[in-house]
Amino acid sequence: MSTNKSIEFLQEMAIFVKVIETGSFSETARQLGHTPSAISRSISRLEKALGTQLIQRTTRKLALSESGKQVHVHCLEMLNAAQTVIESSGHFSEKPKGIVRISVPKAVGHYLIHPYIPEFLERYPDVDVQMLLEDRHIDFIDDQIDLAIRITNEPSLGLKGRKLIDIEHVIVATPEYLKKMSNPNHPRDLKAHQCIYLGEQPSDSKWKFQKGRTTTTVQVKGRYSANHTGIRLDAALQHMGIASLPYFVACSALKTGKLVQVLPEWYFKTYYSGGAWLLYPPTRYSPSKIQVFIQYLAEKLKHEDFLI
Template sequence: MSTNQSLYLLQEMATFVKVVETGSFSETARQLGTTPSAISRAISRLEKALATRLLQRTTRKLRLSESGEQVYLHCQEMLNAAQAVMQSSGQFDAEPQGTVRISVPKAVGHFLLHPYMPEFLQRYPKINIEMLLEDRYVDLIDDDIDLAIRITNQPPLGLMGRKLIEIDHLICATPEYLQQHGTPQHPRDLKQHQCIYLGEQPSDSKWKFQRGQQTVSIAVQGRYAANHTGIRLDAALQHLGIASLPYFVARQALDRGALQQVLAEWQFKTYYSGAAWLLYSATRHVPPKLSVLIQFLAEKLAQEPTLYRKNPALSDE
């Protein structure tokens, strides 16, 4: 294909990327302000120029062909380069500016990120933050998200990421509750206690502990379950039982003695533990507004203590 022909097909290439992202001719047409037939013709022109079928069309959905996958990657690189050109003027601004939409799990946003936001907004007066606190999975493109924090040990392919902090969990109760009901000495003792757990699925009431090579799984019970860490924290502070909490949520109450860690010599294992990763779309040129926020959060959260730093003995096992 000649250079001139490639230039004439730039719009078709961009349309092809949008069709792949939306998975629909009609949705692409809606977003681009045109008709599905116009989108179909654009894809046909590109396929004719490349002499290959890019999309496999069915009555329900579109699927990339083998050659279409390769073409899509190259077209996506072209769009990323074009976006970098459009953003290049911002690279030379005296101050980073613009709006950043960041999707964060509720507890992480409330207890970890929000306390640092006033300092960030004061440091960068031309940047606006839209923080969306939600535990659901978000698609950065479909949901128009600039940055997302996810708790995972395997960041998804196709995104750039930076590991921020390990999210560790523990169980704890007030000294008053433990004085009245006794302090468990072994995980099996939890069967005699009121336990405050997540309660989103049956496995949430099966608590797992590890000490050295020993692993113990206990089916706990209790009169109160809540899928919000702030509520479980408050329930524990109201002496309602032994609660499962992320360490960063319970930390202040532990430090002032309002809560006491239970079974501290055991590591509390949960499906919701892992590393907090800051994720954003893969691109060679990160806008200044994102770059400064990424660096700021990485520096601040690096200072956050973890459960293992507070209890070094656990990390030695």
């Protein structure tokens, strides 16, 4: 398609993105002030120009074809670029403004990111933040987010990223609990203890440890499991047992002596350890609101020490 043709169909491309966003011709028409038939003709013109079917239509819903998925990505980039132009990308006289939508694992959002949000909002009064606390992997397009923090050692291909911090896990208990029940000297001693673990899947109760070249796995048990980090922390503080926690959650209580690390000479291995990566779709057009948010978090977290 020539440059002139590309310009000719910019509006159709924008309407195509809106249709996918709303999932409906009639809702798109309502939001844009057109008729559903006009929206349908616009999509048909774009499909004819590109020589491919973009949307598979049924009486109940719309779905992208394989070629439609690729076209949608590029059209969305075009609209993001246009929005960047409108916002001047912060490279001119305008200040960063708009909303930043970020998906964050629950514990990371609560303990690491949330404490810094008030200062960010004060520093950038024209930027709003919507933080979605999700432990599942989300889709940038379907969930309409700008950034995602994921715990991984291998960031997803096709995404840009910036590593914020490393995350390690520990097992902890109160001095009172250990005085009552004895302090384990070896991972196998955990079998005699009440252990507080995640409990989302069977492997969560199989705790793995490494010391030098020695690796051992222990099937722990306990009367209480919880898939909420804050609850496991509170349970440990109430002397209910030995809890598995991210170090960044336990470190404050460890420093004050309310908790002590159990088996500190053994490295506690979990599927939830790794780097905390701030990920975003690759694009040359990153709005200033995104740029300042990424830089702000990176600057704040680089001063934190969450390594054991």
